[in-house]
Amino acid sequence: MSEEDAVKFSSAEVQLVLHATEDHDKVLAAVEKALSVPAASFEGEQSEGHYGNIIMLLGAMIPGKEAGALATRIISALNRIDRQELADHIEEYSDEKGNLYLRLDKQRLCQGKVSLAESDAVRIKFKPVHRYKPSSRLQSYRGLLTSIE
Template structure:
């Protein structure tokens, strides 16, 4: 149902890298993110943590984690799927970094989050097919 999952999270100068990595482990327990140091808008240093998950076992574990979300969150995602899936069958979600650190997953719309891109295994890779498969994934 999923080809791969990629994510990235930004660690700003006021944040603790280990805490952000702990939040990532809430979503992807076996992931070891790669880091890239870059410069922010105001010339401050920003660390980007990212990884791509391709192993079936790990993608299935992620789907289990999504299915453990509270029913209102799953309904919210399900209702927004049309806007969250692109024409190539990629589903985009964001999870609150601070809440993930505390072990609580919350889907959010703001940028200060863990950005997740889920490549849905849709054949052919069309939005309509990806939408159908994603709805099945979030079925309540």
Template sequence: MIHNISYRAFVYGTESKEKVLEAISTLFPNSSPQCEATEGYYKNQVLILHDKIDKKKPIKEFVELLSSMDDPAKKRIINQLEDKMDDYGNLFLRFDKQRAYQGDMKVVEHGDSIHTKIKIAAYPAKKKVALEIGRKLFD
């Protein structure tokens, strides 16, 4: 169903890197993200935590987490699926960092989140096929 999952999260100067790592571990418990330092708009340091998951077991665990979301959240994702997927079958979801730190998965629209790119395994690799598989993921 899924080829791979990439994610990234920003750690701003007012945040704790350890807390953001803990938030990431709610979604991806076995991931060891890479860390890159960059400069923010006001010359402050911003860390970017990122990883790509392509092993079957962690992907299966993530799918199980998605299926454990409450029904209204899954329905909201299904209703927005076409807008959140590109023509190559990549599904883009953002999970709230603060809620993830508390052990909860909440899909949000704002930027202060854990950005995920889920590559749907669709044959042929067309958006229409990937949308059908995406709907099954959240049904």
């Protein structure tokens, strides 16, 4: 993939929900180790879960070049099956503005492994640098997924 076609992100937003039963420091340390997102960069607020339990909603903003490095780090750490899932269904992981959405298994991150998940996930939204050819963005994402082995 040429430098011109390379996917560039303006930022990334990392969000996760921590339940009262989880060791907050342990989860944030695992996220920091696996994704290189400093635990100190997360800000949060306490909320109430569906059944009245206390939860923490945490989020961190990652600027441009670091967001690109995060995307590369995640895709490199995914197994071949997860990368193929993303490549085959990239439309389901992006929106009309070209944002790329990944959900990573929080429990597996705590075990030092990076994999896709639907529930109890660390959610990451990558915002692309806007260019004149937004229609080629999905192809660029596929290229990113297949260029990392």
